[in-house]
Amino acid sequence: MELPEKRLPGPFILRNHIKLDEDSTSRAVELPYIFIRGAHPGPKGVILATIHGDELNGIGIIHELARRIVPALFTGELYLLPVVSVPAYNLQSRYLPDRRDLNRLFPGAENGSEGSRLANLIWKNFVENTDFGIDLHSASYSRWNYPHIRGNMRSPRSRLLARSFGHSLIIHSQGVAGSLRKEATKRGIPFVLFEAGQVNRIEEDVLNAGVEGLLNVLHNMEMIPEIPDGFHTGEIPEFYYSETDWVRAEAGGLFYPRAHPGDKIEKREELGIITDLLGKELSTVQSPVSGHILGFNQHPQVVPGRALYHIAHTPKPLR
Ligand SMILES: [Zn+2]
Structure with missing residues (x-):
């Protein structure tokens, strides 16, 4: 199935849902997504949040980022997925209803387990043809993380992506097998993780740090012409x-x-x-x-x- 916006000429911003699955009341489970196509062709990106259903900061970051993007001044294409694991989000849980961690199941399989099907749908529609990806996470239960970037710093393109946040704390980490970041990087797609704050909260400071970092990435990729008022141009970090x-x-x-x-x-x-x-x-x-x-x-x-x-x-x- 091809998403309807794939052929629409830009510039526009579209807010839509794609059918994921059915829940046990036989109702459709739908994944919300925002798609921005700019006035000119350019890089294709995807920014995802809430692969773990209780990590909510990324949802706020995506909402705020979408408000800051003007499609007529935008170059390229960007998918924003505020809640990837809708079943886990509905449970207010890190894990899927079958207790699996969705972030161990990428790239997934069309006829696999429930989580594997969800992973595959995300992978096919939003990840496999992207030029870069950013996955937004928060610390697990009872922990708090200072905003930082994680990625495979041995991959030159992921290193460049990590640097473009303008954020001083960058960590080398290859990620575990089946994580979206590891599987995408393995296939040559630069992919990093923004990690900040705690579960079950949308924290204002974390939200601002996330939006600022993402605006810096889009600016460095020449997808937006300038950093909007109220945000700062980051410095280029010297080390990880x-x-x-x-x-x-x-x-x-x-x-x-x-x-x-x-x-x-x-x-x-x-x-x-x-x-x-x-x-x-x-x-x-x-x-x-x-x-x-x-x-x-x-x-x-x-x-x-x-x-x-x-x-x-x-x-x-x-x-
Ligand atoms: Zn997480």
Whole structure:
């Protein structure tokens, strides 16, 4: 099936749905999408959110981005998918109704499992013919991530895409098998992930950081003529972090964070403490490396081994 807008001349912005499947009440499940075709031919892109059904920041980012694009001043084509995993979104859950993670099932199969069919529909209609892709995520339950870019920095085209956000925190990560990012990059499509904030929220700061980064990407690709008022042109980052590690709790009790995502830290710097229930300090949380805090655990109750801080380290030049 060909989407109806494929043959329409630009410039226009279209808001539509494509039938995904049927739910167990025999009703159609439909995927919402926004399509922008500019006045002139140019790059084709796709920006997707909510592959994990409880990661909602990306929906807000896409809504705000769509409001900022003027089709008559736009070059190329852009698909915006605010909610990819509609079944998981309806459950307010990361996972699909059959407990599978949609982001392990790409490129999917037409006659596969329910998740595999959904992955395949996304892949065929929006991904396989795109020139670049950006996937919007948030930290998993009880964690918060500072806005950053993840991608395979060994792929020169993904590296260029990551740089074009104008955002200083870039992490090398190949992604796991079956993730949209890994499977697309493997087939030569530059694809990176914008990771920010927490689940079950649309956070204003995260939304602004995401929209600004995406506007920078579109501007660097010459798809929009200028960065709209109220947003900044990013700086070209000089390096990416090649490694990340978790700092884990060494005692059970209550975690009091002192350092926060976005902070630059030194080796052996104190990041927080763990106390018992009477307030007595049991353990100091120290960074094993110098680096940049990407994310942290927001839940105060911890046990030994609980991941507390996600730290990016070992910078490498981006050029
Ligand atoms: Zn996610």
